[in-house]
Amino acid sequence: MHQHFDAFLDIAWDSPEFAVDPNDPRWVLPKARPARRDRVVPVAPAGASGSRSAATATPTS
Template identity: 70%
Template sequence: MTATQMPSPSHQAAPTHEPTYEQRLQTLSEASVHQHFDAFKDIAWDHPDYAIDPQDRRWILPTADVLGRTEWYRSLPEDEQVRIGLYRQANVTKVGLQFEQILIAGLMNYAFSLPNNSAEFRYSTHEATE
């Protein structure tokens, strides 16, 4: 029995033109400038739907929440569950804000070490603004 070799295809796949690292950073930087989220403009903070009602039952923690599923929490009067749920949500929001502040501080620390015209410097400053 003789082994035969299959002929190689005469056409090769066209090489893909992946963007360079710098091109990707430029694209991201430009997107940050032209397509960005501004919480002060993009959210109607004064709209009545965003008002915080300290008696709203929606503040009651769900059973998916570590505290919300405890027998102790579930045994509390509803108004106390609402109060604790609102307090817990405020703390979750505060921790999220603190986390973002740490990320921004780290990004600014990194940007401080970069040369002025580097793609990383530009992107870092745009991202921190976002």
């Protein structure tokens, strides 16, 4: 016996209920706030004490 599962086969996708309305307010994106530079976490320079790169890190099991 061949079973076929198509969860969305019974949905009438061409129905007007599913039409995309370009004036729908749900398409309007909220205004983005600019990134704040004072909240950026500084990155330690390469070779700084306490930093480990992937090349020097020892694998863990």
